[in-house]
Amino acid sequence: MTSQAIGYMDSGVGGLTVVKEALRQLPYESVCFIGDQARLPYGPRPAEQVREFSEQLGQFLTAKNIKMFVIACNTATSAALEYLQKTLPIPVIGVISPGSRAAIKATKNHRIGVIATEGTIKSNAYEKAILSKDLQNKVFSLACPKFVPIVESNEYKTKIAKQIVDESMAYFKGTDIDTLILGCTHYPLLKPFIQEAVGPDVKLIDSGAETVSSVSLLLDYFNLANESSHKELPDRYFSTGSADRFKLIAGNWLEMDDLNVTHVPVESLSLK
Template identity: 65%
Template sequence: MADEHAIGFMDSGVGGLTVVKQALKQLPRETVTFIGDQARLPYGPRPSAQVREFSWQMATFLLKQDIKMLVIACNTATAAALPDLRAKLKIPVIGVISPGSRAALKASHSKKIGVLGTEGTIKSHAYRDAILTKDPDAQVIELACPKFVPLVESNEYRSTVAKRVVAETLRPLQTSGIDTLVLGCTHYPLLRPLIQNVMGPDVTLIDSGAETVNGVSFMLDYMDIANTQATKTYPDRFYTTGSADQFAAIARDWLDQPNFHVSQTTLGGDR
């Protein structure tokens, strides 16, 4: 039976598009409905209770669009709100941290793994805990990168400023001996070439968002809710609580969709 409902994706801003990009590639028949809460980003410095509240508002917005699965395409929100959303919702809810942790352990030979994330994600130690639960012998070095999300959201991720900020931020990791580095925020893959350049060719970068789509694909088959029609039934829909123009500028470039369209919307109690 073909389930033609959309898969919902939510993020604090444009970062979740790195997950959507993989979904469009790997699951071309599935419809995407996306909400980015740009008006209230960054989520990283916010208290986890507030991130949970905002996550619930985004989830509620997507549920009204009749989605069949929810992907929390945001590491900060996954760390703060995944158990809460799973307990409250009847549909499958997938976060980005577990798939990223699994992929990091698979890729690492030395078992020395670095994790980049927002202040909220790093403070929660969600990646460290997930990695050590799977392999207690692993060594995890965590690094908060508070300047990365603003670089991406202001569309400066290819600038010389970005190059300098990335180099300065990653300096502590350069002599750490890690062989694998988790991009523990869905905004970070847009900075991937700069991060790889600083860390060198011997460090494997793990894109948690891309790994998550493998999990989405598995879950669609396992729950028997994949769209088995020959093509997409409904068009993809994108919403932002911030500037539609700003969002579209990055999305057109990143998704390689010159006709990309995004609608501006508000969530409960925007602030």
């Protein structure tokens, strides 16, 4: 049981920011990741549709005999976490609660910013999670729909990316936030531009990285941690879009050139 892979899903490559942290924090745990690039972005889609897509990806990875399912997508977490926790036969974890807890711990003046997709912002998931733990906080939320396409097109290091980030982050001028949650797993790839735009005194919270710490705790709690001093299974990556495009972006971000990437047709993901 303990040698099984941990499953991760995202609407595209953004969830690889979670995987990158998992590879660092949990080096002996195997990875089984699927990115739904053929149907991204999830942010503008109705919550019910995002839930359906998430369930499809969850069933796909569960069939690969994973031992835990990580929804490495904030939009999918807000739409599907509670449902999948009830319906899948393995532990399921999302990225919103870990990111919220980290922000509450980090803030000194109780003024917290959140940037995320339209779907996540519309759900008020972060604001609800933060205020449920500490009503002293004031939350400033901003949807950044242009960020995901920049990352998925592999343009996240360009001047255009910097311009879009600067224009978006102008929203926070005058809010006096001291903490900003990157509420989409694509956004850490834009972290240098975001940090420059909001200034060095604002603490950036990577919700995906915080999630891996929770995964580590849950592996111990459920007695699921790999007991070997090496990976028992190879890491596997799947994409509903172009495997070559996924491999290019993923290879750059993870600093690996030998990724095992397989294309999965969307039609094969129908719910059973």
